[in-house]
Amino acid sequence: MNDVYLEEANADAQALLDLYNTTDYNQHTIPAFFEQIMVPAPDFMGVDYMQPPPDLTAWMPEVDWLGQVDIFGNDFTPVIDQMLEAQVSHDVALPSETQPPNVTDTSHEKIDSNSAKRRHAVFKQSPWFWVPERNQHAFSEHENITLDERNVDLASSPHMPYSSNVVIPDRLSTGARDRIFQLVSKTARSQITIPSFPSADCVDKLIKVGIAKRTETDAWIHPYTFESETARPEYLTALVAAGCVCFGIPSVSRTGLALQEIVRVALNNLSENDNSVIRDLEYLQASMLWLDIGAFCGYRRKMEIAESSLQPLVTALRRAGRLDYVRYPAVAPSAEDGEEELHAKWKQWVEQESYKRLAYHLFEHDIHMTMVKHRPPLITYAELTLALPASKALWLASSAEIWRTRYLEMDISSNPPSLRAILKDEAAILCLHLDIDVQIARSSYLHGIAAQIWEHAQQSVLLHESSDPSSQLWARSRQQKLYQRLQREDFLLSRSPAVTCVLHQFLQMFLHVNLDLITRFAGKCGESAANSAYTHLSPWSQTKEARIAICHAGQVVRAARHIPPYQIRGPDSFMLYHAIMVLWTYSMMVRDRAKKTGTTTPMLAQPSSPPSKIVYLDDAASYNQSDIDSFILMNSGTPCLHIISTHQSVVSESGAPKRPEICNLKYPSQVMKVGVRLLDATHPDVDRETGPPLMRALCGLMEELGGLR
Known part of the structure; x- marks a missing residue:
């Protein structure tokens, strides 16, 4: 009896589905x-x-994100000294597995008859995607904003902006602070009123937060050779913006987003006036900073602009040869080097490593955008033949002498592997030299696998039930191979950062589901x-x-x-x-x-079943x-x-x-x-x-x- 009921129910469901898909049927009757x-x-x-x-x-939000507020308002300047010194510990508490579960029964939930009206009201006021409006521009949401430090009140952040213990020796001078102020006022022109600007000490601390935050992950900005006195003002302003968005104070975060917009426009103006800057390291680093801030800031306009602006940075690094090993000649210290020669070698080595770390950071950023925004990657793993970055022990050496000492004590590889090499040879990731940054190597490897998973997903879209068996077999074999390569204990929570573990599990999920179908079912495309x-x-x-x-x-x-x-x-x-x-x-x-x-019908329930x-x-x-x-x-x-x-x-x-x-x-x-x-x-x-x-x-x-x- 039950089998007959099931067959009838399935037949009815299929009939309804066929009726819905019939082109000559009047859909308004369904x-x-x-x-x-x-x-x-x-x-x-x-x-x-x-x-x-x-x-x-x-x-x-789209535009009205800043409102009529003071960009350096009354709670802008936090007690940064306290925040840099404080150490906050956070314990993650999970429920005991021995406790009896409290399963929430929602089988009797009432139908909300007003839900359709609420959804409709929401969408009448919000487009599917950001639609640029006439006369909308970079500073259209910043009008009548004043930068008055007299209203700045030092306030503590609700959390530590960063967890690094790196001490950055540079100190921002008043002259460097004035160059930042001039850049902001020149870029914003008369569209933003700036009666005052934060002090050099305040800006200096924000810059240091921006640099130190980078050292928590792939550390792609070197903290010990940073010199604010000779740095480009666009680069300094980008670091200030990066520091602002780490604080968790709304007014400070809004300031960071406003400065990010200024950096974006200023860099564009700079490259238009002088094309040679697109090969300059600080210009490229500043570009990466504002892209990092904008890509996931939560404001549709900024996110779309950041997504669409990634290509110029990729092109600049590619055309400069910075994705290829040939642009990185060996730089090695010797025990006979004098102080001047040693310092010059250190600076040259740091510059090369900065390009390497920037290139790999950009690659990972690109893959993140690919996987979560569902768009093709701009960089291929196969073109990354530049060597993986050196170990953090070498990279974070605070002086040329310490760098030489550590370098000579290490067994430096004469031919360090690249991302392409470790993806080509599965055993390479298992036997990395001590002179390689293992964290970046593992992360890059995982992102390289992600790029291959994306390729497999795109190729699978072209397959269907009537495809030739060899293609279907190849697709299944490729899926199993990629899944097998992700079965590594290196990415367990006990051995890798939690953020890496999130990506690791996400990729295994991605291999077995079509996320495009998921988002379409949720209603993104109608x-x-x-x-x-x-x-x-x-x-x-x-x-x-x-x-x-x-x-x-x-x-x-x-x-x-x-x-x-x-x-x-x-x-x-x-x-x-x-x-x-x-x-x-x-x-x-x-x-x-x-x-x-x-x-779910009570009549069909079977009380005797366990x-x-x-x-x-x-x-x-x-x-x-x-x-x-x-x-x-x-x-x-x-x-x-x-x-x-x-x-x-x-x-x-x-x-x-x-x-x-x-x-x-x-x-x-x-x-x-x-x-x-x-x-x-x-x-x-x-x-x-x-x-x-x-x-x-x-x-x-x-x-x-x-x-x-």
């Missing part, structure tokens, strides 16, 4: 796609068919595209591929919880968002299939690997996630252990709750409205999608 999928019992007569679905751009995506994702959700994808999506969530506070605000936030969207889509397919088959075992997708693999394997291979168990904040206490106010809240993937709204709770917790003690705009946009979108019934 409810909107989102109402069919997301509302159990739609009102066929009350549907707004042109209603667009939620999209990230709906929560991203209702018709969402309907088409649904026809592909519904059968996908029942495959082993889907179960592998959501398992790695759960591990993205787990790795993101280990990122230190205030540090999720770049591509990692987009990776987390995409992981949540994969889990949410899977959940939507499961719920839709349950409605069609009637498995409860399915809970499989936590965001637990460490060592805890439940056998359960995960059973779920992937045999679809046994109930996939779930923990709903916790990054720094949530596991003890209640009464002192009793808390029962962790559990997200069952049967309930899509709970999946979105996992993502929102995690992103909100990345900035503890910071109100969402005053937090990073990108976090605000992502949380807003997930809450809106999670609210659909």
Whole structure:
């Protein structure tokens, strides 16, 4: 009887789908796609068919981002001395695995009849993408902004701007500060009123924050040869902007974004007046700084401009030969070098290493944009034949003498490997010399694999069921090979930074799901595209591929919880968002299939059947690997996630252990709750409205999608 019911239900569902896809059928007699999928019992007569679905751009500001505020306002200048000296520790608390789960039952959620109206109202005021308006320009949102230091009040940042203990010896002079002020006033012209400007000490500290922040990851700006007295003002201003956006104080961050805009315009003017600067290291570094700031700042206009402006920097480095090994002749100190000769060699070596680190940083930035923005890469891994950067011990030597001592003590390789070399030979990544920066090597290797995964995804799009068997076999073999290359213990949380682990798990997820279909199903490209995506994702959700994808999506969530506070605000936030969207889509397919088959109907419930075992997708693999394997291979168990904040206490106010809240993937709204709770917790003690705009946009979108019934 049950089998007959299932067959009839499937036949009815297929008939409805065929009817929807029939070209000569009057589509206005069928409810909107989102109402069919997301509302159990739609009102066929009350549907707004042109209603667009939620999209990230709906929560991203466009122009009116600065408002009528003082760019160096009353809380701009923080007590930076205290912040540079303070050491803040953050403990990540996770609930005990022995505590009984508190599974939230949302089976009786009420349908919100006003959700369609709210979504429609949001989209009437927000375009799908940024649409440039007439007379809109770089400073159109900065009019009537004053830079008056008399209103500057030193205030502490809610968090440490950086965790590096690097001490930068340079000190900004009043003359260098004046050159920055002249650049700002000249670039902004009469469009911004500047009655005063921060003192040299304040600007100096912001510059040092901007440099020190870079040393936390790939350290592509050398702190010990930095000389503000001879540096380009555009470069100095870019460093000030980079320092501003690290503080977590809204007015200071807004100042950084305004200075980023000034740097962008100033660099463009500089290259127009003097073409030779596009080969200058400081010009290229300043360009990379403003691109880093703008690419994930959360403001649509700035993000699109940053994305479209990456090509000139790539071209400049490529045409200068800085992606090729031939531009990097060997520079080695000797024990016989005099002081002058040694210092000259050190400076030459630092300049070469700066170009190397900039090139690899640019490559990783490009791959981030490729994976999270779904666009082709601008740099290929095959063209990066320049050697991997030298070890941090050499790079962060604070003087020429220390550099020589460390250099002579090391066994320096005569032919250091490049990214192309370690991708070509799998064993090369396992036996790196001590004179290579291992962190950059592993990160570059992972991004090189990411580029190959992107290529595989694009080639797979051209395959279909009627493709020749050899092509299908090749695609499957290539997928397995790439997946195998990602099975490395080097990228476990115990051995790599959490940000690297997020990318590592994201790539394994990416290999088993079409993210373009996921975003289309969520409504980014409209209702018709969402309907088409649904026809592909519904059968996908029942495959082993889907179960592998959501398992790695759960591990993205787990790795993101280990990122230190205030540090999720770049591509990692987009990776987390995409992981949540994969889990949410899977959940939507499961719920839709349950409605069609009637498995949620009380009459069909089987009380005698034992409860399915809970499989936590965001637990460490060592805890439940056998359960995960059973779920992937045999679809046994109930996939779930923990709903916790990054720094949530596991003890209640009464002192009793808390029962962790559990997200069952049967309930899509709970999946979105996992993502929102995690992103909100990345900035503890910071109100969402005053937090990073990108976090605000992502949380807003997930809450809106999670609210659909």
